[in-house]
Amino acid sequence: MLRLWTTTTLSLKFACYHRKFTQAAGRQRYTTIMRILFIGDIFGRPGRTIVKDRLPLLVKEHSINLVLANGENSAAGFGITPPLAEELFEMGIDVLTTGNHVWDKREIVEYFEAADGNPHSPARRLLRPANYPPGMPGWGWYEGRKGDIPYAVVNLQGRVFMASNDDPFRVADQLLKEIKAKVIFVDVHAEATSEKIALGWYLDGRVTVVVGTHTHVPTADERVLPNGTAYITDVGMTGPYDSVIGVKKELVVGKFLSNMPTRFEAATGDVRLCAVVVDCDERSGHAREIKRVMLR
Ligand SMILES: [Fe+2]
Numbered sequence: 081m082l083r084l085w086t087t088t089t090l091s092l093k094f095a096c097y098h099r100k101f102t103q104a105a106g107r108q109r110y111t112t113i114m115r116i117l118f119i120g121d122i123f124g125r126p127g128r129t130i131v132k133d134r135l136p137l138l139v140k141e142h143s144i145n146l147v148l149a150n151g152e153n154s155a156a157g158f159g160i161t162p163p164l165a166e167e168l169f170e171m172g173i174d175v176l177t178t179g180n181h182v183w184d185k186r187e188i189v190e191y192f193e194a195a196d197g198n199p200h201s202p203a204r205r206l207l208r209p210a211n212y213p214p215g216m217p218g219w220g221w222y223e224g225r226k227g228d229i230p231y232a233v234v235n236l237q238g239r240v241f242m243a244s245n246d247d248p249f250r251v252a253d254q255l256l257k258e259i260k261a262k263v264i265f266v267d268v269h270a271e272a273t274s275e276k277i278a279l280g281w282y283l284d285g286r287v288t289v290v291v292g293t294h295t296h297v298p299t300a301d302e303r304v305l306p307n308g309t310a311y312i313t314d315v316g317m318t319g320p321y322d323s324v325i326g327v328k329k330e331l332v333v334g335k336f337l338s339n340m341p342t343r344f345e346a347a348t349g350d351v352r353l354c355a356v357v358v359d360c361d362e363r364s365g366h367a368r369e370i371k372r373v374m375l376r
């Protein structure tokens with residue numbers, strides 16, 4: 081939306097971007113508002129199907145510029161395969177993050193290796209957490225452009241009640257020294273709300289967005305922190321909610337009752353798409369607004 085602020089205000093659609101020109105003190109300056117959609121953990125076929133069905137209209141209705149998603153549960157709840165990653169990219173997702181399930185399908189290692197030499201190939205736009213031990217396959221961050229706007233995506237994993245990876249706080253510090261884009265999106269894939277909230281405060285004003293993933297339950301604490309970082313503790317799962325975090329509920333209840341090894345299967349009912357929409361200023365990298373989305 082192009083807005084010229086002189087004696088009158090004029091609004092025009094312009095290449096999906098929201099440009100605001102301001103006549104102030106005899107000089108003109110402009111800012112571009114970038115609108116980002118982030119879709120929470122896509123779980124199995126039900127999650128993939130609702131994304132395929134609803135994403136085109138969601139992008140159109142909200143004038144979305146950049147689409148991001150966590151795809152760690154795309155393959156029947158456990159990991160992601162190369163064909164499924166390609167399928168999600170073809171739906172219009174620009175960058176996929178993951179988390180603790182990233183290695184569940186071993187073929188994803190070859191997919192990561194195939195990206196070597198092409199900084200913007202689909203395989204390079206699939207991330208695993210950046211704070212995994214040095215030398216692991218894949219990348220934990222991505223820098224690209226959408227239209228003429230540079231942006232970066234960073235994937236981190238928590239350490240509380242999870243595997244003891246490298247310190248996500250200090251890994252974020254290191255990455256922020258290297259990343260050139262002003263618009264920086266961070267997916268913190270973590271179990272503990274405290275760890276995610278602490279990372280939000282720690283990165284406030286240094287990145288554009290910090291969202292939590294992994295617990296598959298959307299939280300109602302979305303806000304823009306004082307220094308301009310949009311934050312939510314968990315975006316929620318995109319998949320079947322007639323379940324225990326995506327898995328058939330009777331299997332999980334049985335596991336709790338018996339403590340016997342149980343083969344988990346993806347549930348199918350009450351499918352929802354959970355996401356957030358964030359508006360940010362591409363010049364400063366500061367967020368202006370974050371809204372929760374839940375579609376059925
Ligand atoms: Fe997940």
Ligand SMILES: [Fe+2]
Binds near residue numbers: 180293294295
């Ligand atoms: Fe996870």
